[in-house]
Amino acid sequence: MRDLVDPVDPVVDAAEAAPFEDAGEYRAAVERIRGAAEAYYSGSDLAMDDATYDGLMARVLATEATRPEWKEAGSPTEAVGAGGGVVGDIVHSEPMLSLDNVFGEDELRKWAERLEKILGRPVSGYTVEPKIDGLAIAARYTDGVLTLVATRGDGFAGEDVTAQARRAAGLPARLRQPVTVEVRGEVFMTDDDFVAAQAMRTGNGEPPFAHPRSAAAGTLRAPKRPYDAPLSFLAYSVHGIPEPMAQSAAMAWLAELGTATTAYSLCATVEEVKAAVEAITAARGTLGYGVDGAVVKADQPADRAGAGSSSRAPRWGVAYKFPADTRTTKLLRIEVQVGRTGVITPVAVLEPVQVGGVIVTSATLHNFEDLVRRNVRAGDTVFVRRAGDVIPEVTGAQLDLRPEDSEPFEPPAACPRCGGEIDRSQKRWRCTQGRACGANISLEYYVARTSMDIEGLGDRILQAVVTAGLVTDPADLYDLDVPTLAALERLGDVSATKLVNNIQGSKSRPLSRVLTALGVRMMGRSMSRRLAAHFGTMDALLAASVDELQRVDGVGPERAVTIAAELVELTPLITKLAARGVNMTEPRGAAPAASASALPLQRADGSPMTVVVTGAVPGLTRDEGNEAVERLGGKPSGSVSKKTDLVVVGDGAGSKATKAEQLGIRILPADRFATLLQAHDAGDQDAVADILA
Ligand SMILES: NC(=O)c1ccc[n+]([C@@H]2O[C@H](COP(=O)([O-])OP(=O)(O)OC[C@H]3O[C@@H](n4cnc5c(N)ncnc54)[C@H](O)[C@@H]3O)[C@@H](O)[C@H]2O)c1
Ligand SMILES: [Zn+2]
Incomplete structure (x- = not known):
């Protein structure tokens, strides 16, 4: 996990956040937070993404620290769930609190140090659990029978959701022992159930859910609907027992009672906590449900009692937050792509945005039926979700922000590649030409000079062999x-012989050429060379996991996922080419040029440039801006001095920009910086060099 091995500024740090300069702005922010929290906990449309919410909250906290006289009574900074939870009439046996957040290893350490200071002794062990991205409930069992389920509400009283909660998988109607206890845990929706719930909902003419968590909240709180979206439950604490138990013992007991429980690790030291958080980070995305962090808790009841709680959150536990998996951004346009097999899909082209720690520039819109149902349009502000190693998806649009002149999307009437008819009999539309639809284009690409370099095989001859049905894919060329x-x-024997020799001769081209010739998306010439040099053989490349692909310079998570998916799709063709005798290895010593491995913000000697980001970078929060600097090989800094190499200046930049000018330090406009980042992530060395030239 990057944060742990390489600590950077926390994403949200109240001490770092800029306080509001006038009371009116402060009050407006408080109102926005209240509105957002209300929407968030009620399960209706999200008003903003979590990063924006957390950023706003940090500024409000900073303002309250510097201008305590402005602070309102009942400020959202002091209330459970910012006071946005729907209060019901079920009074909790003991308050259901929020958790304080830490972002990164440094803050985790500080939190643990503070806890030891409060206790005046070392903490006797921690548990680390995944932080399930759902909503908290309290489930009361009487003599082992489920009788009442309530939401968190304002922390003191919640709503009765017994009827809907009974349907959650993992929350048994009867425990295995006839005990009277209160079980608390998270109700959530798995990724698969989310897909099913979206279909049910839009199928009923209702707008789609923005996120699995709002789907879970909306479903749990819903009065009887004509459809029942599936819910799941994982327990993480037990209450109303005579003697408080260690957290680890409580989890074991909950499992014995028959409730589904979150996984946990028992850790003796902060070092071990770190490792456990790392393990959850690595597993995120493979779990099949949303995890927005890790929860670290003092294991022993004595430590918990010693630390106590504030009105909002316990001091004995903390949430280690992960980068958000859902963000909002602008949908620039909708492109229609035709795949190799003729499948036609809509793809969202997005203003770059960081989701789950990755810059995302495009996302799937699934299929046309779905797109029309979701009513997403170019110009919309959309929610983009990235769950682990899958292609990011657009889950929905923020309809209140839709531009007035926006137009509904028109699905294509004909195949955009060959103009042929579209087969709409299935959800996934196809060009009726199937594989033949793209044959000419992929053949031209295969024989091109920069690919397999087959001389004499021009458009005319290719067209002729395709039309005659002799060739449908590049491997067929070797049978001519x-x-x-x-x-x-009517070439004449001499020319025909020459051509066949050229075709056969191409079999010995190095692997990097073969890879280029296949026309893999997000894998141009220089990327093909790097992959070929790194893996050596096609077999090794095909066997590489998404993680292993990312070890190659310039391959980020988005690219790795695309390349892996493309290679799977191309495997039949690759096998066919190998069977024709096409070489699938890269000669040794064909390593890419050294410059390819240097990062853009490294000095000539390889040391990091000192870079100050001031003002807004499009698509990034300030901390993401600093993270981006690191990713590009630089060292982020907060102040401009003679030692600064580069200052990135965006909207709202102030004195730092002026100072950079005075000192004659190189300035890069923020939009150029965003383009640089994109070019770097896309492995486009030429564009990177252009921007920094
Ligand atoms: N996008 C928005 O408009 C918006 C609005 C409100 C809140 N939020 C998000 O919600 C966060 C604040 O939410 P919060 O105050 O509800 O608390 P929280 O999410 O920070 O942490 C407390 C909650 O964590 C959950 N949890 C999951 N797994 C757990 C485990 N293993 N052990 C204990 N608890 C576990 C419980 O529901 C608990 O109530 C913000 O940081 C923000 O990101 C977003
Ligand atoms: Zn077509």
Whole structure:
């Protein structure tokens, strides 16, 4: 996990956040937070993404620290769930609190140090659990029978959601022992159930859910609906027992009672906590449900009692937050792509945005039926979700922000590649030409000079062999013989022989050429060379996991996922080419040029440039801006001095920009910086060099 090995500024740090300069702005922010929290906990449309919410909250906290006289009674900074939870009439046996957040290893350490200071002794062990991205409930059992389920509400009283909660998988109607206890845990929706819930909901003419968590909240709080979206439950604490238990013992007991429980690790030291958080980070995305962090808790009841709680959150536990998996951004346009097999899909082209720690520039819109149902349009502010190693998806649009002149999306009437008819009999539309639809284009690409470099095989001959049905994919080229070609094109034996020799001769090209020739998306010439040099053989490349692909310079998570998916799709063709005798290895010593591995913000000697980001960078929060600097090989800094190498200046930049000018330090406009980041992530060395030239 990057944060742990390489600590950077926390994403949200109240001490770092800029306080509001006038009371009116402060009050407006408080109102926005209240509104957002209300929407968030009620399960209706999200008003903003979590990063924006957390950023706003940090500024409000900073303002309250510097201008305590402005602070309102009942400020959202002091209330459970910012006071946005729907209060019901079920009074909790003991308050259901929020958790304080830490972002990164440094803050985790500080939190643990503070806890030891409060206790005046070392903490006797921690548990680390995944932080399930759902909503908290309290489930009361009487003599082992489920009788009442309530939401967190304002922390003191919540709503009765017994009827809907009974349907949550993992929350048994009867425990295995006839005990009277209160079980608390998270109700959430798995990724698969979310897909099913979206279909049910839009199928009923209702707008889609923005996120699995709002789907879970909306479903749990819903009065009877004509459809029942599936819910799940994982327990993480037990209450109303005579003697408080260690957290680890409580989890074991909950499992014995028959409730589903979150996984946990028992850790003796902060070092071990770190490792456990790292393990959860690594597993995130493979769990099949949303995890927005890790929860670290003092294990022993004595430590918990010693630390106590504030009105909002316990001091004995903390949430280690992960980068958000859902963000909002602008949908620039909707492109229609035709795949190799003729599948036609809509793809969202997005203003770059960081989701789950990755810059995302495009996302799937699934299929046309779905797109029309979701009513997403170019110009919309959309929610983009990235769950682990899957292609990011647009889950929905923020309809209140839709531009007035926006137009509904028109699905294509004909195949955008060949103009042929579209087969709409299935959800996934296809060009009726199937594989033949793209044959000409992929053949031209295959034989091109920068690919397999097959001389003499021009458009005319390619067209002829395709039309004659002799060739549908590049591997078929190797079956062409002299008599066939000579007859077809009246080439004459000499020319036909030469052509066949050229085709056969291409079999010995290095792997990097083969990779280029396949026309893999997000894998141009220089990327093909790097992959070939790194893996050496096609087999090794095909066997590489998404993680292993990312070890190659310039391959970020988005690219790794695309390349892996593309290679799977291309495997039949690759096998066919290998069977024809096409070389699938890279000669040793064909390593890419050294410059390819240097990062853009490194000095000539390889040391990091000192870079100050001031003002807004499009698509990034300030901390993401600093993270981006690190990713590009630089060292982020907060102040401009003679030692600064580069200052990135965006909207709202102030004295730092002026100072940079005075000192004659190089200035890069923020939009250029965003483009640089994109080019770097896309492995486009030329564009990177252009921007920094
Ligand atoms: N986008 C928005 O408009 C918006 C609005 C409000 C809140 N939020 C998000 O919610 C966060 C604040 O939420 P909060 O105050 O509800 O608390 P929280 O999410 O920070 O932490 C407390 C909650 O964590 C949950 N949890 C999950 N797994 C757990 C485990 N293993 N052990 C204990 N608890 C576990 C419980 O529901 C508990 O109530 C903000 O940081 C923000 O990101 C977003
Ligand atoms: Zn077509």
